[in-house]
Amino acid sequence: MSATADLPLWAALPVALLLLLGAGLTLAGSIGLIRLRDFYARVHSPTLGTTMGVSSILLGSIIYFSVTGSRLVLHEILIAIFMGVTTPVTLMLLARAALYRDRREGRDDVPPPGTHGAP
Amino acid sequence: MSAALLEWSVFLAQAMLALAMGCAAWRTLRGPRAQDRVLGLDTLYVNAAMLLLVFGIRTGSVLYFEAALIIALLGFVATAALAKFLMRGEVIE
Amino acid sequence: MRRFLPYPLAALALLLTWLLLTGLSPATLLLGVVLAWLGTWLLRVMDPPRLRLRRFRVVLDLMWVVAAEIARSNFAVARIVLAPRPRTLSSGFVRIPLEMRDPIGLAALACIITATPGTVWVEYDSADGTMLLHVLDLIDETEWAGIIKNRYERRLMEVLA
Numbered sequence: 001m002s003a004t005a006d007l008p009l010w011a012a013l014p015v016a017l018l019l020l021l022g023a024g025l026t027l028a029g030s031i032g033l034i035r036l037r038d039f040y041a042r043v044h045s046p047t048l049g050t051t052m053g054v055s056s057i058l059l060g061s062i063i064y065f066s067v068t069g070s071r072l073v074l075h076e077i078l079i080a081i082f083m084g085v086t087t088p089v090t091l092m093l094l095a096r097a098a099l100y101r102d103r104r105e106g107r108d109d110v111p112p113p114g115t116h117g118a119p
Numbered sequence: 120m121s122a123a124l125l126e127w128s129v130f131l132a133q134a135m136l137a138l139a140m141g142c143a144a145w146r147t148l149r150g151p152r153a154q155d156r157v158l159g160l161d162t163l164y165v166n167a168a169m170l171l172l173v174f175g176i177r178t179g180s181v182l183y184f185e186a187a188l189i190i191a192l193l194g195f196v197a198t199a200a201l202a203k204f205l206m207r208g209e210v211i212e
Numbered sequence: 213m214r215r216f217l218p219y220p221l222a223a224l225a226l227l228l229t230w231l232l233l234t235g236l237s238p239a240t241l242l243l244g245v246v247l248a249w250l251g252t253w254l255l256r257v258m259d260p261p262r263l264r265l266r267r268f269r270v271v272l273d274l275m276w277v278v279a280a281e282i283a284r285s286n287f288a289v290a291r292i293v294l295a296p297r298p299r300t301l302s303s304g305f306v307r308i309p310l311e312m313r314d315p316i317g318l319a320a321l322a323c324i325i326t327a328t329p330g331t332v333w334v335e336y337d338s339a340d341g342t343m344l345l346h347v348l349d350l351i352d353e354t355e356w357a358g359i360i361k362n363r364y365e366r367r368l369m370e371v372l373a
Contacts (some may be wrong), residue, residue: 012121018130019173023132023139026169029137030162032293033146039154040332041303042146045293046162047329049169051137052286055294057132057169061184064176073181075232079172079188083165086195087292088333089325090161093202095334095346096256098154100206111305111344 014112018060026053043095050087055080129177136170157201164194223248263316265371274367281363282328289329292349304350305334308357309342310365317368319335324364 025048030044032045044061058076065073143166147159168187175183217223230244265271293310312318322333325345334344347356 007121007125009124010120012125015176016124017133018174019128020135022169023135023173025290026166027135027139027142028290028293030142030166032289033159034142034160035293036301038303039152039158040305040346041301041348042155042345043332044246044289044330046158046165047327048286048293049162050165051282051329054165055167057172059174061176065181068179075184076172078229078232079168079184079191082188082191082195083168084327085323086191087165088323090195090198090202091326092322092333093199094154094158094161094205095332097202097205098152099334101152101154111234111307117212 007064007067011063015060015064018056018063022053022055022057022060025049025056029053033114039098040095043091043098049092050083054083129173132173133177136166136173140166140170153205157198157205160201161194161198164190164197168194194208217249217252219252221300222255223252226251233299248259263372266363267370270367270370273344274364274371277363277367278328285328285330289348301348302350303346303348306345306350306353306356307342308345308360309340310361312365312369313341314369314372317372321360321364321368325360 029045029048032048034041036042036045058080061076062073065076100111104113140163143159143162145159147156147163149159150156168190171183171190172188175187177183217291226248227244231240231248234240234244310318312321318336322336322343325331325333330348332346334346336343345356345360350356
């Protein structure tokens with residue numbers, strides 16, 4: 001059996017909504033990994049989970065543990081800050097690696113390096 | 120009343136996150152190129168960390184939080200190293 | 213002061229992280245202060261470029277703008293992904309000339325742009341000062357240059373000036 005503690009309704013409702021919103025956005029991001037057609041389009045979709053998805057789940061978790069433990073629990077913020085800082089870095093690295101590989105293979109659907117493509 | 124609401128929403132959130140992990144795993148296995156697999160793996164890590172957080176709410180235990188933090192840390196290092204590898208063919212220059 | 217505690221903000225951030233992880237008690241506070249102090253000494257060995265933030269109000273304004281934009285584009289991208297019939301997406305690359313040359317500002321701009329769903333910073337050419345942006349839903353190329361420059365670059369240059 002689940003051990004979810006009995007929360008008052010005013011706390012349970014936002015926790016439930018935040019959990020569902022976060023999980024739904026994360027699911028949408030992961031579905032994007034499947035549905036979008038090329039790599040550069042797919043790079044965009046994990047950001048859904050790592051920005052608002054993780055923030056709303058963590059906000060729900062903060063409310064839940066703060067109300068049940070009757071003191072403010074904030075250490076979840078660390079995960080949100082950490083993911084917010086690291087995901088852009090990994091996505092940029094991946095996009096650059098993909099661009100580098102595509103250029104080396106001589107694909108013509110990626111822009112050439114530097115000054116040639118300037119508007 | 121509020122316990123049932125919370126229990127159902129936790130269950131639904133877990134189901135959605137598990138499905139999201141499935142989508143990421145599909146992309147990791149399917150490819151077609153190496154960068155797609157790394158992207159899928161990175162998403163898989165993030166989704167696993169979030170699933171653990173929801174487990175923490177379900178069981179009321181704070182221990183899951185630390186597991187999620189470690190997964191997020193290792194996932195970042197792994198993805199950064201893999202991206203570096205895709206670019207240069209070696210991890211340490 | 214500078215000699216004794218070279219990076220006060222970094223030390224404070226380390227101490228707060230430590231306290232969030234271990235909980236607040238006299239023993240952890242003492243150990244955290246020692247660890248934060250040692251950590252900033254390690255930072256001094258690496259000698260990162262110094263950051264000078266001006267105009268604290270613009271920093272808050274920028275954070276608010278970024279948060280609102282992330283929330284808005286989360287739903288925009290979710291709508292694109294979940295559309296029942298995937299419409300033909302006009303995603304593509306845009307090259308945008310930037311005026312900012314400060315490496316810290318460029319790093320911050322790159323993180324802001326990539327953290328926003330729907331846009332990814334791909335590369336920066338330091339020779340001609342242009343960045344390459346990939347946009348998921350690219351409708352008007354010139355509009356994107358204006359958005360990046362007016363919304364983010366102007367504020368970042370004000371903060372770091």
